[in-house]
Amino acid sequence: MNPTLHSILAFVQTWWVELLCAVLIVLVVPLIAGYLALVERKVMADMPARLGPMRVGPPGLLQPIADALKLLIKEDSIPDNADRFIFWLAPVLSVTAALTSMGAVAFGPWFQAARDINIGLLFVVGVSSLGPIGIVLGGWASNNHYSIIGALRSTAQLISYETTAGFALVSGLLLAGTLNVRAIVEAQRTDHAWYIFLAPVGFSTYLIASIAETNRAPFDLPAAASELVAGYMTEYSGFRWSLYFLAEYANMIVVASVGTTLFLGGWLRPFPNVHWLGWLDAAPTLLLAAVGAYCVFRAGKQPARLQSLVMWAVAFSSFVVSAIFVFASPFSHLPLAKMHDGLYGAFWFLLKVSAYIYIFMWLRFALPRFRFEQLMRLGWHILIPLALVNVVGVAIALALHSEFSWNRWLATFFTTLATLGAAMMLLRWNDKYSAAAALLADSSIAEDLHAG
Amino acid sequence: MLDSVIFYFFAGIAVISAALMVTRRNAIHSAVFLITTLLATAGIFLQLRAEFLFIAQIILYVGGIMVLFIFVIMLVRLDVPLPQIRSGLQKWIALFVALTVGVEAGVVIFLARKAPGQGLLIPNPAPADKLPPNTEELANSLFRSYLLPFEIASVLLLVAMVGAVVMAKKRTEAP
Numbered sequence: 001m002n003p004t005l006h007s008i009l010a011f012v013q014t015w016w017v018e019l020l021c022a023v024l025i026v027l028v029v030p031l032i033a034g035y036l037a038l039v040e041r042k043v044m045a046d047m048p049a050r051l052g053p054m055r056v057g058p059p060g061l062l063q064p065i066a067d068a069l070k071l072l073i074k075e076d077s078i079p080d081n082a083d084r085f086i087f088w089l090a091p092v093l094s095v096t097a098a099l100t101s102m103g104a105v106a107f108g109p110w111f112q113a114a115r116d117i118n119i120g121l122l123f124v125v126g127v128s129s130l131g132p133i134g135i136v137l138g139g140w141a142s143n144n145h146y147s148i149i150g151a152l153r154s155t156a157q158l159i160s161y162e163t164t165a166g167f168a169l170v171s172g173l174l175l176a177g178t179l180n181v182r183a184i185v186e187a188q189r190t191d192h193a194w195y196i197f198l199a200p201v202g203f204s205t206y207l208i209a210s211i212a213e214t215n216r217a218p219f220d221l222p223a224a225a226s227e228l229v230a231g232y233m234t235e236y237s238g239f240r241w242s243l244y245f246l247a248e249y250a251n252m253i254v255v256a257s258v259g260t261t262l263f264l265g266g267w268l269r270p271f272p273n274v275h276w277l278g279w280l281d282a283a284p285t286l287l288l289a290a291v292g293a294y295c296v297f298r299a300g301k302q303p304a305r306l307q308s309l310v311m312w313a314v315a316f317s318s319f320v321v322s323a324i325f326v327f328a329s330p331f332s333h334l335p336l337a338k339m340h341d342g343l344y345g346a347f348w349f350l351l352k353v354s355a356y357i358y359i360f361m362w363l364r365f366a367l368p369r370f371r372f373e374q375l376m377r378l379g380w381h382i383l384i385p386l387a388l389v390n391v392v393g394v395a396i397a398l399a400l401h402s403e404f405s406w407n408r409w410l411a412t413f414f415t416t417l418a419t420l421g422a423a424m425m426l427l428r429w430n431d432k433y434s435a436a437a438a439l440l441a442d443s444s445i446a447e448d449l450h451a452g
Numbered sequence: 453m454l455d456s457v458i459f460y461f462f463a464g465i466a467v468i469s470a471a472l473m474v475t476r477r478n479a480i481h482s483a484v485f486l487i488t489t490l491l492a493t494a495g496i497f498l499q500l501r502a503e504f505l506f507i508a509q510i511i512l513y514v515g516g517i518m519v520l521f522i523f524v525i526m527l528v529r530l531d532v533p534l535p536q537i538r539s540g541l542q543k544w545i546a547l548f549v550a551l552t553v554g555v556e557a558g559v560v561i562f563l564a565r566k567a568p569g570q571g572l573l574i575p576n577p578a579p580a581d582k583l584p585p586n587t588e589e590l591a592n593s594l595f596r597s598y599l600l601p602f603e604i605a606s607v608l609l610l611v612a613m614v615g616a617v618v619m620a621k622k623r624t625e626a627p
Contacts, residue, residue, distance in 0.1 A: 086480065118585050119503045126511040133487065133514075136521050140480060148525070155518050162515075179587055 034064030094134030150231025
């Protein structure tokens with residue numbers, strides 16, 4: 001056999017799991033992004049008790065596919081005075097950064113493209129922070145005032161909030177003692193706690209900073225529709241626009257995965273060490289069986305014959321899959337058992353990621369947008385000092401635990417209380433400062449008026 | 453075999469985009485090619501199994517390009533033709549710097565050719581699968597062996613930061 005072909009085959013044989021994961025990420029994430037948009041529209045509709053998209057597919061389930069088709073056949077226009085090379089490059093850069101950073105995320109015990117990479121979490125955070133370069137370049141290349149303002153806002157926002165996110169991650173990494181994604185999750189198993197309970201302030205600051213980093217409401221100033229048309233993507237249409245869209249949703253998945261891995265226990269089930277909660281291990285199977293039962297129940301009531309056939313098919317396949325899991329779990333030597341662990345892990349991981357993303361959507365429709373100087377004040381005056389204090393607090397708690405053999409929970413409780421006290425003081429100082437600043441601004445305006 | 457292919461791939465990209473970076477007339481295009489150069493250098497770090505350096509390169513340098521973009525957009529006037537803003541002395545300074553760096557590189561290569569392993573410090577290659585974890589090694593050498601230089605450097609950076617804040621502060625007269 002040809003030696004080159006042989007070495008390629010050997011390479012594929014060694015790395016087929018990783019290659020499969022990489023291909024799956026690139027293929028499936030665009031689909032997931034489309035369906036996230038559908039979920040977002042449904043949540044948005046649900047807040048004021050509307051129905052949302054209902055026309056395409058049974059309850060609007062085929063809407064993302066229709067949207068994708070529409071975007072692909074739309075006219076792809078480039079402004080005359082745009083910088084064509086950079087205009088082409090910018091959305092590609094955003095998408096590449098978002099999808100590449102997903103390679104080191106462990107979606108389950110074995111579903112990870114860059115397996116056991118030593119710098120795991122740093123890789124995810126570092127590579128995904130390249131995405132805003134695409135935003136800035138796109139805004140600049142469009143040669144449009146709204147675009148450039150959106151791009152500059154995005155830069156300022158990223159620089160301000162990346163620091164907070166970094167410090168919040170440090171507080172979790174101090175507890176885990178490693179950067180390796182798998183080792184972080186395993187550390188939470190051996191520590192008998194998700195790190196959200198040991199570092200609650202770290203998790204809250206990370207949540208806020210991650211919303212700001214993905215440019216989502218209430219921090220969606222780079223694309224604020226009421227001020228900047230569409231911000232940095234004003235001039236983009238068709239497929240290029242959909243690349244930016246894909247990058248935004250992929251980034252949401254990335255930050256949610258980082259938060260889940262570090263603070264919410266990754267692919268572990270809730271309370272992984274409590275034995276009487278062991279029945280939770282069966283939750284994915286039970287859920288599948290419940291879906292099947294629901295489909296059987298509803299199948300007879302469908303108006304069209306095709307719909308009830310589809311319902312029967314869904315019910316049958318979910319029953320088959322759940323039966324496979326029930327009967328495969330005792331035989332741990334089968335290759336199916338490994339897959340079984342992986343799928344269970346992926347179930348819990350994706351459940352937590354979905355909850356995290358649901359919080360994003362909930363906040364988007366519940367809160368009004370910040371003004372830019374409010375955004376900056378929140379970032380620099382409150383969140384960054386708070387995250388710094390929190391890192392010191394977690395370090396003190398760890399020292400108390402290891403040097404003076406305090407109970408871990410007691411130590412973190414006291415340091416969290418101290419951190420919250422510091423947060424209260426920060427808020428009071430900030431109120432005083434902003435009151436003084438407002439007074440100063442008023443008096444200077446008055447002087448200007450007087451002089452004028 | 454695979455290692456050298458990867459090395460020449462990244463090295464080629466780094467050199468070509470560095471040349472493009474210098475020759476572009478548009479400052480934003482230069483910045484884009486600077487990104488490519490830095491990413492290719494990060495790829496070489498990865499090929500050398502220095503994962504932490506790889507990601508530090510990406511976070512610190514490529515991430516720092518964001519600020520460079522801001523400088524270009526806000527400070528450089530792209531509509532002014534280049535010859536007007538180029539001073540006459542610049543050419544000679546650039547020539548001097550290029551000559552110095554070229555002579556340095558030449559001497560290094562010459563010494564390495566002349567006495568392999570003596571003119572330069574060439575450490576023994578470690579087997580790729582038995583390398584100690586990169587991050588931990590770096591942390592140990594930074595915080596155990598070289599703690600004092602590390603702290604001095606961080607104090608220096610802090611001084612620079614405070615100085616920048618003081619310089620940028622709005623001067624208001626005492627009421």
